[in-house]
Amino acid sequence: MMSKLKKENKILAKLNDVFDITGEIKSEKRVSIKADRKNVSSILLFLKKQKGYIHLNHISCVDWIEENEFELVYIVWNPKTKITVLVHTRIDRENPVMENIDTIWDQANTYEREFREMFGIEFPGLVGAKEFILEDWDNIPPMRKDFNSQQYAKDTFTTRPGRENAQNVREAIQKRSGEEIPDFAKKYSRD
Amino acid sequence: MNEIIIKIGGAFLTAILAFTVGMFYAGLRRKITARVQNRVGPPIYQNFLDLLKLQSKSTNVAHGFMGHMAPIWIIIAAMTVLMFIPVLQNNLWFDNLTLKGDLIFLLYMMVFGSLGMALGAGQTGNPNSAIGVTRGLSQMVGFEIPFVMALVALMLQFKTTSIADLMHFQSSTGHWIILENPFAFLAALLSSLGMFRYSPFDIVGAPAELASGPMSEFGGKYLGTMMTGGAVFAFIKLVLFVDLFLGGAGNNSVEGIVGTGLGLLELLIKTFLFYMIPVFIGLVSPRFRTEQAIQFFWKWPSFFGLIAIGWALYKNGALG
Amino acid sequence: MEILTSILLIFLIGAIITYFIDGISRKITGITAFIFSLIGAVVFFAKVQSGDTLKFQLGGIDLQWGLNDYSYYFVYIILGLGVLALLYSIKYMEGKARLGYFYGSFLLTLLGMLGVVISQDFVSLFIFWEIMTWASFLLIIYNAYYKVKTKGIKYMIFSAIGAYAMLTAIVFIKEHYGTFIISEAIEKGAFNFEQYIYIPVFLLLGFGIKAAVMPFHVWAPAAYSKSPMSFTTVFSGAMSKMGVFGIGLVFTSFYLNANPENFYWVKLILGWLGGITAVMGTIYALIQVDAKKLLAYSSIAQLGYIVVGLSTGTKLGVMAALYLAVLHAIFKGALFMVAGAVERQAGTTDMTKVSGLIRKMPWTFFVALISIIALAGIPPIGGFVGKWLLYEALITESNNYILVIVIFFSSTAAFLYSYRFLFGLFLGQEEKETENVKEAPVTMLIPMLILGVLALVTGSYPGLVFEPAAKAMQAIGFTDVSWQMSSLTNIWGNTTNLFLISMLIFAVFIIAFIFLTLKGLKKTRYVGTKEISTSGELPKEWENFTFQHDFFKPFERAAAPLYRMNMNKIWKDLGKNLEAFFGFFRKLYTGNGQTYALYVVIFLVLLLLFKDVIFS
C-alpha cells in the first residue's frame, strides 16, 4: 500500500514540513489537505512553482451554515505525476474575505467572481469585481443556504395553478383521479 | 397613338413577365436545393406567398429618408435596365427602349439599385448592414473586371456597343457568340457567379454571421420589395447573358401570338439552362471570404478576359 | 480692348482693398471680396467676347492678351466657381483669423488664373502662372501659419520644378522659333515633337505638375486637405484645370494632326500616366479616414481621367476631357463645400469621429448625395455622361484597350470611397457628441445647391456643356464637332438617349413612391438609430455601433500589392540620394589651406603628365 502511494506520500510530507497542514491521502493519486486560509495562496503558489501542479482544475465553495463557515476547495493537478491535490480551507461566514489568487491562475478570476456574486465572498483586488451572471440582484446571494429559493420564486413569479406543491404531485393525481400510487413511489410521499 | 399604347402595354407586359419568371426561378432554386438535400422542400410558388405575406404586414418600421428610398431605387434600377434589354427580338411588344441605350449605360445603371440599397442599409445604423455593404461593394469590384473585359472583347470584335446589334448579328448569321468568342463567355460566366451572389460568393448577406447583412433592418413591404427587385434582376442577368452569348430568343419566322409564344418558350429554356449553372455550383460550394473572392475574380476570369480581348482583336484583324 | 486690363485691375484693387479693410471691420471683409469678384465676373461675361485680343509692348517684348473659345471655356469654370466659393466663404471663414490675408490671396489667385487663360504669349502666361502659384501657396499655409515648412513645402518644391521647366521651355522656344506668341509657336510647329522634343516635354512637365499627374501628384493630397475648404473648392475645382488647359494647349498641334506618328509614344505615355494616376488616387482615397483627404485623393483620380481623355486625341476623348473638367469642377466643388460645412458645424471631418448627420443636415446630405452619384458616374446625373464619353472614346477610337480596363477598375473602385464618404459623415448611428448639430447657414447652402442642381441638370441636358466645349474644341484644331442636346452617340452609331432615361426613371419613381411609401404610411413607425436588432440587447446611451475603422479591409487585403508602391517614399529616397551626392562634393572644401594646396599640386602633376595630350 505504502509503496504504491509513494508519490502521494512524498508530496504530502513535503507540504507537511513546509506548511502546517493536516492532510490525508484519499485514494491513489488523490491527496486532500486542510489549511488555514492565510496559507492557501502560498501553498498553491508552492505547488505550482515548485512541484509542477500547474493546472487548476476547479474551485468550489460549500456553505456550512451550521458551523457558520464557508469552505473553499482548490483542486490542482500535476500533469507529470497525475496527482490531484485538494486544498480545503474554511473562512468566516459573517464577513467572508479570501485571498485573490487570479495572479497565480488567471482562470481563477472567473470562479472568484462567481463566488462573489453567488455567496457574497469578497476577494480583495479581484479584477472585474462587478455584476457577473445575475442581473440587478437585490436579495441575499442566492447560493447561500439561508436563501429560500422556493419562497423567493413564490413571491416573485406567478406560478401557474396546479403547480403549487410539486413534491406531492402524485398525491394530487391520486386525489383527483383516484389512481393508485405505485409502490416505488410510496416511500417518497410524506405521509 | 397606337404606338404609345403598344409601348406602354409592352412595358407592363415585360415587367410582369420578368417578375413572374424571376419569382418562379427563385422558388425553383429552393425546390432544387431541397431535392438535392433529399428533402421535399417548399412548393414552387413559395416566394409568391412570402411576398404576399410581407406586403400584408400591418405595421412597418422605417428608418428615415434613405430607408424609404432604398426599395424605390432598387425598383427603379430593375425597371430601367429591363426596359433597355431586348427580351425578344423583332417583337413589337418586347422591344421597349432597346435601341436607346447601350452596354456601358447598362453596366452603370445596374449599380444604381445596389447603391440605393447600400445607402438605405447605412441609415439604419445597424453595423451588420454596413459590414455587408462593404463586403458587397468590394466583391463587386472583383467580379466587374472580368465581366467588363468580356464586354469590351465583344464590343471590339463586333464593332458595336449595343445589345440589339449583337443579337442581330447572331440571328442574321446563325453563329452564337459563345462559339465566336468562347473566352469572353468563360470570363462572363465566371463573373456571373459573383453577380448572382449564391455560394461561394454569398458572404454579403450571410444570415449566420451577418444577420442577412444589408437587409437586416428591413422588414415587411421593404423586404418584399427587395425580394421583388432581386427576382427581376435575376431575370435581367439571365436575359442579358442569353442575348449576349446564347443567340437571344424569338428569332423565328412564325407570325403573331404563336411566334411570341415560341420565342418565350425558347427564352425560358435558355435562361433556365444558364440559371442552373450558378445554382448547382452554389449547391456544392462552401463560402469564400471577401478577399478570397476578389482574388479569385482577378486571377482566372480576368486571365480569360484578357485572352478574349486578344481573340477579338485577332478575329477582326487588328493583330495582322 | 482695354476691358481685359480693367477686369484684372478690378481683382487687383479688390485684393488690396480687402486686405486693408480687414483692419477696419472684420464683418464686411468677405462681403467686399464677394462683391468685387461678382463685379469682375459680371463685367467679364457682359463685355468680353471670345476673339478679343489686346496687343501691347512691354520692355521691348510684344505681349498679347486675348480670348478664344478654348480659354473662354475655362473662364466659365474659374469665375463661376470663384464667385460661388467666395459667397460660401463669407460664413465659412466667419470668426477666423487673418481674413484680409485670406481674401486678398483668394482674389489674387483668381486674378492669376484669369490671367493664365487670357494671356496669349508665354511671358505673361509665365508671370500670371507664378502669381497664381504664389497666391495659392499663401492660402495653403493659411491654416499652418507657423509650420510652413511641414505643410506647404511639397507644393512649393513641385511648383518650382514646374515653373523652371516652363521657363526653360519658353527660353528655348524664343531661341529656336524667335517668338513668344503661343499661336505663332504652334504654327511654327514648336510642339510637334520633331527636332526639339524637350520643348513640349518641359511644358508638359510644368502643366502636368499642376494637373497632379503621376508621379508628380504627391503635393496634391496635403495641399488640398490642409488649405481652407472654401479655397479648396477653387483649388481642386478650377486651378488644377489650369494644368489641363496647358496640356490641351500643348496638344493643339497634335489635335491639328501635324504628324501623328510623332505623337504615338506621347499619347501612349501620357495616357498610361493618367490611368495610373486614376488607379492610385482611387485606391488611396478609399483607405482614408479623413473626408478631406478622401476628396483630395479622389480629385487626383478624376484629373487622371481628364488627362486620359486629352491624351486620346480623338473627338470623343477630348470632349470627355473638357466635359469632365467642368463636371469635376461642379461636383468636386460641391463636395468640398459639403466637407467644409460638416467641418464648420460638427467640428471635424474625421469619419471615425462624426457620423449620422443626415437628420441634422438634410440639405447638405442632399447635395452630397447628388454630387457623389455624379462622381461615381451613375445615371441620370451628369457624371455618367463624362464616363460614357471616356469609355466610348477609349473603346471605339483609341487602340489602347488595356487602358479601358484600368480606367474601369478605377471607376468601379470609386463606388467604394463614394459610399465611404456618404456613410462616414451622414449615415450610421447618431452620436452623442453631434446631437446638437445644426444645418449649415443659408449663404453656405446656396452655392452648394446651385452646384448640385447643375450636376442634376447636366445629367439630362449635357448639351448645355457640349455647346461651349464643342466651340473650344474647334478652337484647338478639331473640325465639325457634332453634339446633341440630350443624347450621346459614338462613331459606331450607338446612341444613349439621356432625356428618355430621365423621364423613365422619374415615372418609375412616381409609381413606386405611390405604391410603396405612401401605402400604409400612417402605420409606419419611425425609429431611431439606436433601435436596431442587437440580439435583444438594449444599447446604452454612450454606446456607438457605427462601423468606421478599417472600412474596406477586405479590399485592402485583396489589393495589397497595389498599396506597396508609394510615390512619397520614392521621392524622399531621391532627395536623400541627391543630398548624399552633393554632400560628397561639399566634403572637398574642407576649409583647410593645406588641402587646397594639395589640390593645386595634384592638378599641376596631372597637367604635366598629360601635357602632350592636352596641348598637342
Added chain:
Amino acid sequence: MSKTNNIGIPTVEEIKQAQIDFSPRCTSAGRVNDKETQKMVDYILNFARKHSLFVLAYGTGCGAIEIPATMTSRYDAERFGIRGAATPRQADILLITGYLSTKTLKRVIRVYEQMQDPKYVIAFGSCTINGGMYFDSYNTIKALDRYLPVDVYIAGCMPRPESVIRGFVKLQELIQKGNAGNGECYRENLEWYRENQQKVIKNWDFPENYNW
C-alpha cells in the same frame, strides 16, 4: 369531495377558479373569432401568412437543439414554408425554446416588440408553461403568458421535432381561422404586461413610448 386535505393539495374546483383568476390577457387558443365569415381578401392573406412563416428561434434553453433537427432533411420543416429569419424585423414567429431566466426575458421582450404585426409567439417546452423542472428556481420565470402573449404552447421536456411541427401546424390552423396574432392585444393591454414585466425585471430602462 372534501374541500381541502391534510397536505394542502388544491381540489379541481380550486384549480379551475385559480385558472380563471390567472387567465392571461391575450391568447389565441381561447379567442372567439368575431367575424366568422371572413372576407375573400382576409382568406387569401391568411393563406399566405400561414404558408410563409419566418421563424426567429430565440435559443434560450436546452430546446434550441431541437430546432436544427426540425429543419434538417429528416423532418424538413421548410415544406410548410417555415424558414429561419435573421432579425426580428423580418420574422413572424418568435420561438422561445425552453426556460427563460429573468435576464433573458428582458431581451425577449425587446425582440418581441421589435417584430412587426401580425406576429406570433410559440412557447416551447414545459419550462415556459409552468416552470417545469425549474419550478423553484430563483431566476427563471414560471408562466410565459404573464409577460408575452403566447399563441401556441408545445408541451414536453423536450418536445421532439414531430411535436414541434405539430405545434406549427396548430398555429397554421389558428392563422387560417384568423385567431392568431396578438400584437394589437399586447399593445392594448400594455400596462398589464408592463406591470408583470417590471415586477420581475428590477431596473426597467426601456423607453416609455411604445416605438420600437
